[in-house]
Amino acid sequence: MMKHPLPTRACLFLIFCLPAVLIAWQLGRPASGRAAGQQVYLPYVNNPCLKPGTPVLPAPEVYSSSSPVNFAAAASDLNRRGLALAHLKIGFHVAVGGNRTGIGDYFQKLDQAGVPFLYKSVNDGGALLEVIQKTSGPHLLVFRRSGFGSDPYGGFNYDVPDYSLSPQEAAARHWERHLKVFPPELKNYKSRIWLETINEIDKNRSEWLAEFALETARLALRDGYNWAAFGWSSGEPERSHWSGPKMVEFLRLVGQNPDRLAIALHEYSYSKSNIRNGYPYLIGRFQQLFQVADQHDIPRPTVLITEWGWEYNQVPEPAQAMQDIAWAARLYAYYPQVKGAALWYLGPGFDPIQDQAQKLIQPVADYGIRNYFGIVGGIGCLDPNIFLTPGDERRPLFENDGMREWVEAQAAAGRRRPEGVRSPCRREIKPAVMRATS
DSSP states (O other): OOOOOHHHHHHHIIIIIHHHHHHHHHHHSOGGGSOTTOOOOOOOOOOOOSSTTOOOOOOOEEEEOSSOOOHHHHHHHHHHTTOEEEOOOEEEEEESSSOOTTHHHHHHHHHHHTOOOEEEEESOHHHHHHHHHHOOSOOEEEEEOOSEEOOTTSOEESSSOOTTSOHHHHHHHHHHHHHHTSOGGGGGGGGGEEEEOOOSOOGGGHHHHHHHHHHHHHHHHHHTOEEEEEEEOTTOOOHHHHHSHHHHHHHHHHHHOTTTEEEEEEEEOSOTTOTTTTTTSBTBTHHHHHHHHHHTTOOOOOEEEEEEESOSSOOOOHHHHHHHHHHHHHHHHTOTTEEEEEESOSSSSSTTHHHHHHTTHHHHHHHHHHEEEEEOOSOOOOOGGGGOOTTOOOOOSSOOHHHHHHHHHHHHHHHOOOTTOOOTTOSEEOGGGOOOOO
């Protein structure tokens, strides 16, 4: 056997052995050698490419016009160059009440231009019926019943399943209750609507929730509904929660039914002044889900960002907000599996956000008909850093322990509401008197 010459051996030692020696020395140093209680973070290695040789696809090309775009001609031009056209995917989130002034013009403008939009409603079936009756495009409609209702066994929580039951029993009971209060005016259109039945649930019960989701998905497919699972809070869940055996089984089922099953996520920056705050661990966190799917050879699932924005009761002034929306629109355009994001919030209960968000209705519509993206088809390596702007910090796809603590602190602060402020969605619900109001 040929022996390595001395220089080669030295190089091999430096590459493979010296880092381990230095790490062991650092961890073994006495407390006097570093501050008492100081944590030592080892180098964090993250490789977005699971299959050697798979390229990172180029970021979307952005096209803008001072007048409404002829999207059919634009798509044809892109196709000749091997690109596909992607539209703006950011729409609006509403509930009963609030301020929707101008929303009808928004529907009409985008629909006539051939731009699909996402529109989510909590508790107001009439809001979605208006879209169905006044538009003809393949728009993305999401409905969620929220609040507490009467139940033979006590108060029923429409947002959170009963963890005291088995996942299968909890799923059956939860599904039955949601069907009882599904707006009757929407039942003939259920194939056009995505239904959410849970919201911001406990990530630490991820395997229980995966079994719950498997059973709920079976019921939804049986009953002809399209179902979006989880509604995880911004900054959640973790890679380990996506990677459990039951969760992987559920993700595989979702990947096999992209038009009937989806993953619902929430993405907030928790900062009115910085939409890229903590990127990609708050906005853009869906990319972690796609990495886990790639790892298990699962088709990337359909994703609905059913709450999107800055803070729970604030959005920026329109000029800054539209710059932020343009940045996020390019990010979501890159991924065909991300179907849309619902900008929080035109509904009541979180003053003054409904009036601030209302000022974005016309600018968002105008952006949608005057801008589009050219994207490369296929599945490439995940590299969230291609969406950074000058001055942004480069980060791996999955956060280390230190960054995880920061994300959790941001999420805790971002979700905190002043004393006495209650969600407008959490109210007593009686199925017999449920009627939509627009």
